[in-house]
Amino acid sequence: MVPASKLSLPDGWDGVLPLPLTLPVDLLCEILLRLPAKELCRLRIVCRPWRVLLSDPHFIAAHSARHPEPLIVAGYNSCGEHDILCDIMDLSGHVVKGVRGAQMERVMSIQLNLVCTVRGFNQRYVLINPATGDGCALPEGYAEEHAAYEDIIYYKAIIAFGKVASTGEIKVFRLLDSLDDPRFAQLCEIVTLDGSDHARWRGKKAPPEILRLEDPWTTVIMDGVVYALSYMPDCIASFDLETEDWGQPLRGPLSNVCGDNADAPENNMHWLRLSMATLTGCLVVVYPAHASMDLWFLTDFKKGLWAKQYSIQNNALPAVYGQDTLCPLLVLEDGKIIVMLPGGNGLIGTYSPSTNSFTHVTEVGHCVAVGLYSGSLLSQATGAS
Numbered sequence: 001m002v003p004a005s006k007l008s009l010p011d012g013w014d015g016v017l018p019l020p021l022t023l024p025v026d027l028l029c030e031i032l033l034r035l036p037a038k039e040l041c042r043l044r045i046v047c048r049p050w051r052v053l054l055s056d057p058h059f060i061a062a063h064s065a066r067h068p069e070p071l072i073v074a075g076y077n078s079c080g081e082h083d084i085l086c087d088i089m090d091l092s093g094h095v096v097k098g099v100r101g102a103q104m105e106r107v108m109s110i111q112l113n114l115v116c117t118v119r120g121f122n123q124r125y126v127l128i129n130p131a132t133g134d135g136c137a138l139p140e141g142y143a144e145e146h147a148a149y150e151d152i153i154y155y156k157a158i159i160a161f162g163k164v165a166s167t168g169e170i171k172v173f174r175l176l177d178s179l180d181d182p183r184f185a186q187l188c189e190i191v192t193l194d195g196s197d198h199a200r201w202r203g204k205k206a207p208p209e210i211l212r213l214e215d216p217w218t219t220v221i222m223d224g225v226v227y228a229l230s231y232m233p234d235c236i237a238s239f240d241l242e243t244e245d246w247g248q249p250l251r252g253p254l255s256n257v258c259g260d261n262a263d264a265p266e267n268n269m270h271w272l273r274l275s276m277a278t279l280t281g282c283l284v285v286v287y288p289a290h291a292s293m294d295l296w297f298l299t300d301f302k303k304g305l306w307a308k309q310y311s312i313q314n315n316a317l318p319a320v321y322g323q324d325t326l327c328p329l330l331v332l333e334d335g336k337i338i339v340m341l342p343g344g345n346g347l348i349g350t351y352s353p354s355t356n357s358f359t360h361v362t363e364v365g366h367c368v369a370v371g372l373y374s375g376s377l378l379s380q381a382t383g384a385s
Contacts, residue, residue: 037377038096060378075107075369093362108159110371131379143189145203156213162221164242171241216369217275253296253306275325
């Protein structure tokens with residue numbers, strides 16, 4: 001229950017529903033708190049008192065507490081007739097909000113309840129709050145340390161952003177890989193978002209190994225550390241956002257699977273099919289075995305110990321063209337796992353380890369990034385774009 005005394009009600013409102021059948025505000029709140037956020041957003045247009053009530057921070061907090069389940073965000077390329085940049089959907093696959101994008105805009109990554117997009121050929125990066133539409137443009141151009149490469153306009157990039165625990169700062173990490181210029185292999189840059197217009201990219205040391213940039217499933221961020229798969233078999237690079245430096249490469253789970261033969265050439269193809277995720281606060285590597293997709297959890301970072309906690313059998317998954325991995329998103333309270341199959345039509349479904357069965361939830365098409373959103377869709381835009 002949200003006490004009426006805590007709500008910021010408009011002047012002159014006597015705390016009853018503006019209809020012939022009046023209701024006390026406490027009872028009205030109790031009814032409205034049961035509705036999903038999508039319906040409440042529509043009810044805001046009924047009248048000014050309802051808009052104020054449904055936008056009140058105390059009401060939003062109470063609604064979030066009643067509906068703690070995260071939402072799924074699927075990101076796309078926004079071009080041509082398909083101008084939807086990302087869909088926000090509930091765990092049942094129902095789209096509760098679609099976010100439109102600009103021409104030639106595509107999603108790069110989804111973290112911290114934010115969506116990072118890149119616009120046009122000039123590589124303009126923007127962080128967008130998918131609930132409010134607020135946007136924060138990242139600095140353009142290269143870091144001063146990399147000014148010699150300003151003429152290079154075609155490159156691959158990975159973007160990751162996270163919060164530094166000790167300071168609360170949000171830092172954005174990016175790794176650039178030239179597509180047509182041999183002068184550099186990969187450039188590492190970072191920027192701190194301090195709310196000012198003076199933020200600039202800062203050049204950092206190149207990664208110790210060449211990292212994979214071909215898709216977003218090869219890079220994750222957890223507890224302020226960026227983890228990225230390298231082309232070196234069984235090698236995971238780590239970059240600490242607080243120290244802004246590379247750590248010791250982490251040995252992957254291939255050693256657990258192949259033993260001393262992890263570096264053998266025949267295992268290289270297995271390594272190049274691996275993807276990463278975070279589940280239940282752990283770093284997870286998805287290993288495509290012969291008859292299953294095995295989820296290896298990092299149990300001891302210092303010792304590099306991994307444990308296979310789930311083995312998703314291939315015969316339980318639908319046949320999807322181009323499927324060579326999967327993206328686990330969330331472990332539910334009943335033990336089922338929400339996963340996305342990136343190939344083909346981009347299926348999202350739940351896998352039950354107890355019954356070895358896959359339940360189709362929805363299709364997201366050619367999704368280029370996927371993540372979770374734990375904020376409230378009732379949040380209001382501040383006017384930024």
